[in-house]
Amino acid sequence: MAAQSRVILVGAGNMGLNHARVVSQSERASLAAVVDPREDVGREAAARFGTVWLPELPDLSGVDGVIVAAATEAHHPLAMQVLNSATPLLVEKPVADNILRTEEILSLADRLDLPFMCGLLERYNPAVLTARSILDHPFHVTATRHSPYAPRIKTGVAWDLLVHDVDLSILLLGSSPQVVNSALGHFHPRSGTAAEDVAETLLEFDSGAIAHVSASRVGHRKIRLLSIYELDKLIEVDLLRRDVTVYRHVSESADVEGRGYRQQTVIEIPELLTSEEPLTTQFERFLDIIDGRVDAAAERGTILPPHLVIDQVTATRRAD
Numbered sequence: 550m551a552a553q554s555r556v557i558l559v560g561a562g563n564m565g566l567n568h569a570r571v572v573s574q575s576e577r578a579s580l581a582a583v584v585d586p587r588e589d590v591g592r593e594a595a596a597r598f599g600t601v602w603l604p605e606l607p608d609l610s611g612v613d614g615v616i617v618a619a620a621t622e623a624h625h626p627l628a629m630q631v632l633n634s635a636t637p638l639l640v641e642k643p644v645a646d647n648i649l650r651t652e653e654i655l656s657l658a659d660r661l662d663l664p665f666m667c668g669l670l671e672r673y674n675p676a677v678l679t680a681r682s683i684l685d686h687p688f689h690v691t692a693t694r695h696s697p698y699a700p701r702i703k704t705g706v707a708w709d710l711l712v713h714d715v716d717l718s719i720l721l722l723g724s725s726p727q728v729v730n731s732a733l734g735h736f737h738p739r740s741g742t743a744a745e746d747v748a749e750t751l752l753e754f755d756s757g758a759i760a761h762v763s764a765s766r767v768g769h770r771k772i773r774l775l776s777i778y779e780l781d782k783l784i785e786v787d788l789l790r791r792d793v794t795v796y797r798h799v800s801e802s803a804d805v806e807g808r809g810y811r812q813q814t815v816i817e818i819p820e821l822l823t824s825e826e827p828l829t830t831q832f833e834r835f836l837d838i839i840d841g842r843v844d845a846a847a848e849r850g851t852i853l854p855p856h857l858v859i860d861q862v863t864a865t866r867r868a869d
């Protein structure tokens with residue numbers, strides 16, 4: 550068996566624990582340490598996944614990769630430290646909490662030509678992978694990502710949630726949007742003044758395609774829905790339930806008595822391409838990039854575009 554990659558996890562919160570589980574279950578990797586400044590949290594996570602706890606990043610010699618799943622505000626210094634020691638990095642989304650810090654991290658990864666991934670996890674959702682495999686010429690995308698309020702998240706909803714569906718829109722429609730229109734709403738008394746709760750965004754693409762992307766963190770139901778329109782079909786994706794439904798409208802006619810109308814729509818439920826947990830698929834890809842089986846530069850090139858759009862979305866706020 551090939552040697553296992555030694556991976557360190559930074560940040561043992563909600564997302565970090567999932568990463569720790571995935572790394573420790575992988576046959577290709579071992580979890581070398583869990584880093585978190587909160588000793589109780591870090592020690593408990595390390596014990597659960599059979600590794601050691603460290604309060605801060607150690608010297609990274611002998612480490613094959615680092616996953617940063619710390620709070621978004623902490624990404625920038627951690628990412629710069631990891632990359633400056635020439636270690637491959639998977640950083641949770643968003644790369645950083647503003648575009649300048651994001652660009653600084655990405656240009657360092659480019660300069661050093663290092664394996665670098667961002668946790669844009671929905672790319673690996675089995676329902677998204679399946680939908681992408683049956684697409685022909687999509688021209689209209691709508692996405693809704695609404696969640697109940699989570700006070701621990703300090704960034705606004707655009708950097709936190711909208712980024713996923715902007716990323717999917719870019720992947721599905723094949724380019725970055727030329728025009729970004731957005732309206733931001735601030736509603737929750739516990740949200741910081743610079744942290745919006747709702748972001749409604751309209752993206753216009755060079756091809757003429759359009760996407761309407763809606764994110765809210767003041768909902769009362771978790772909704773993750775994506776609709777992809779083509780001339781001959783509509784593909785609906787429920788990212789939470791991980792299912793895909795394809796609708797083809799075939800005819801519309803008056804009823805037998807000539808009143809009202811009757812319509813026919815053929816509904817298909819395609820078999821999912823995979824049932825692999827998205828975090829596992831993402832981590833396997835990170836290992837493939839580290840091993841040189843996936844092109845690191847091409848992967849890095851997909852990360853900035855959704856971040857640039859979110860910067861334009863939040864510019865609406867800065868212009869206020």
Ligand SMILES: NC(=O)c1ccc[n+]([C@@H]2O[C@H](COP(=O)([O-])OP(=O)(O)OC[C@H]3O[C@@H](n4cnc5c(N)ncnc54)[C@H](O)[C@@H]3O)[C@@H](O)[C@H]2O)c1
Nearest residue numbers: 560561562563564565585618619620621623641642668670
């Ligand atoms: N890809 C996804 O679908 C997805 C989903 C949820 C969260 N996230 C991202 O994951 C990251 C963490 O989110 P969360 O919900 O787990 O937050 P969380 O608050 O549950 O956990 C964050 C952890 O980071 C630790 N931390 C803070 N500063 C640190 C530092 N300097 N070094 C090491 N650890 C540090 C905290 O002590 C805490 O344990 C965020 O960037 C978030 O956007 C991604």
